[in-house]
Amino acid sequence: MTRMSFLATQPVVAASNKPALDFTDGMVVVAIALQLLWAVDPFAAELWRRSFTRHLPTVLAIAATLLCVAGRVLFRPELRPELGSVVRTYRWLLLFGAFVIGGSLYARFALAIDSSFLLMGMSVILGGPVNLWLIRTSRTPATLVRSVTVAVIGVSLLGVLMNTIHFGRMLYHALEHVVLVAVAMPLIAGRKPLVRLSGAFLCILAAVAPNKITGYIVLLMVFAWVFVDDLMIRTAGDPDRIRGGLQRILGAFLGMLGILGVVFLYQATKSHLPDGNTVYRLHTYQMAIDRFLDSWLWGRAFAASAVDHFDLFVVNTSTQSLPTHSDPLDILANGGLLGAIPFVLGLLSILHAAWKMLTRNWVSGERDQGFARAQLAMYFLIMSSGLTVMAFNPVLNSASSSYVYWMCSAMMCALLSPDGQPAASSVATGSPLADEAMQRPTSVPRSRAAVRDTVRSG
Template identity: 30%
Template sequence: MPTATTARYDRQLDFDIGKVFFYLFMFFSLFLLVDPFYTGYGAFRVTRDLGPLKYTGLVFGIGALFFSLVGMGINFPRAKQPPWRASLAHAWPILLFGILVLVGSLIARNYYDIKETFLQLAIGIAGFPLAVILFWSIGDRMLVARRFMQALLLVLPVVIGWVIVKRIQGGQAFHTEIFLFIPLAVYFFLSLKRRWLAWGILLSMIVLGIASNKNTAYLVLLITLIHLFLIGMVRHPARAMSIKRVIVIYGFVVALLVAIAAVGFLLLNREEYLPSGNVETRSITYTAAINRFIDSPIYGTGFMDTTLVPLEGHIVLGSDTLVTHSDLLDVLSHGGLLGVMLFLFGIYRVFFKAVAVLRSTVDDEVKSLVHGLSVIVICGLVTASFNSPLITLTTGVLFWFAFGLLAAVADYGRLLVSKQNAGHAGVVKA
């Protein structure tokens, strides 16, 4: 946990050039992610294969990191323990996992001459320490996290527009990126004072999820709505029975029954109304992943292998190979139990802190950000269970950036709680 040294950073001057590079990082990362001119089709846009250009956003992120650290050094040349070190130290399993993937990928590329490696997964994890250090290096603690959420919201009209256009054309768009957008409803619903705007954003997210016509988008939307519902239950505990409460309960029961009936109807008529989910190709790639794990359950391939799986005679988009379509299965099969334990333990450590903050008395903005970032990360992990967003740099770096922000905001929330408790103790002694 950040120590009392953190208080010294609260008074530091912002190193403006670091902020400029942060904004450039967000601009180019979102430009490559969203591709506003949509030069390709569906999930396979030209921006997925731009060669070195896909690293543009991360280059500016490294610039932001450099200038922020320089600014911290200028402001506090004698500081021995900057607060970001404690946040990164707590998440050591994630960083160690990233090093494991990086080493394996470099060996695969340089020693075995494999072109399609897990290098993008390893580089994407750099978004985690980038977010943590940027968060702690700017005087306004919440600025980086706040701007991150606002930047995602800013490109939302482009996402919704292309999703609807492609749906009308019979295609789809952004289904592996959707986890970055729909969960925004949680943060803005909790933080906006203008309720009409908060409801407008929520309704926009519902439209986005339904129009996507993808199973992944439906799951992300469901998780988001359930999270909002649970927040409402916690914030408004059981009171005396009233007519209003009876109406609410009655409406919920009716809505639940309608939802069950709708799900049953869709399952009975799946081929006509629901997306296929590419069951046939996924069965091939998932089986291959499971077999790899069985062959080497301790450390898998050490990520010294290709990301592609032979499709046994099937052709998908003109190719007889395809990615596993499950990042989590890739972690299991290529990292073995070692990789999975590091990955899951790192996630557990960050979420343990986040939950502790939500249980404590901290300011509303911290709680709103923890809720919003948590749902983005959870939906990202769900998406990674059935797709491959993490081995694609454009989505992976933003997922890990959101996760790093969650870790930093949680640490800052714990700091506020400890200050609050110290203040109460001082009052009691007085």
């Protein structure tokens, strides 16, 4: 093959390993960063509480989305079929979001209820499928995902820093699943002992500074994942299968000893841990369960207030109208099985796809895990540990925290191909080429002479 014919058949790649973002994609990253700032609230400014600034990140996210959609539809019409793939990925959650929005609009305009579930439904669609479509249709999807990851880690580090300065305050309340996992990225992605030790230290500090039970649970989930992931990859790469199996058995015993150690540590320190205001929670949880039992099929169809008047005792807040502090119970009480089933199926489908991709290294034993797999593990941990946090806190009932949660689901799905399989074989093994596989290079059109030279040269 001649030199010219060889060059003519090569894919076009960016001159730089990190191509620049388009202006509209940059606006999406800025909107996501603002949502993170509003949710984590590292400076305790409580901008999410003020009427003037409460919805600023959401408005910017909608504006950036509209600009991106307009540009792609007008100048890149070949990307329209990608919408079908995104809808298939989020089909169950789209049904859930439509149900929530429909009931909330009826509550807002027909029943004059201000505190509706409208933002919960909008966040599902805007944060999840819309962001996934924007990433998959971007000219530089890997750069866009990487930029969002940097924003998540940067804001989380800022939150931990400020919470350490103001030790004991809860600056990122109900966002432990995002902050702790993000600052643990050196532990998840690193290979050098000092790098991994710094990630473990930051994760521990992020849990201790606010002193929240849910934070300690997320901390244990992160450490458990790192331990199991390292054990399975190391033993899968062992040529001696018997020795690898014995190492896994030993690892299982060490894991059980670790669980016993955690139980003993909890018993020894529970007097110094927060009680979680169990009296308040049990009362509101019982109210939600009673509502579900009264109407288990569709609940209140989300045509009701997202907060309730708490009459058991006076709480130390500006109002007695408070949320249930459990998103799963809220969904059951207000949506019944018609709301809970698509919610559960939608979450399990995307988590299962990410789980299958991550555990392929447990079979192949590939230890060269690139940044793409580390990002996938980070977003998978955010999504899975977020289920624990939302069981005891109103994550989905808050505009910014809900958007951030579903945005992380879009990042996770973006690291998978449309059918839930790896975008390339290198992604499954965690190769550094995984990022390049997302760039979707196109071949240079060849002239007839170049084709003739190629055929002659064999």
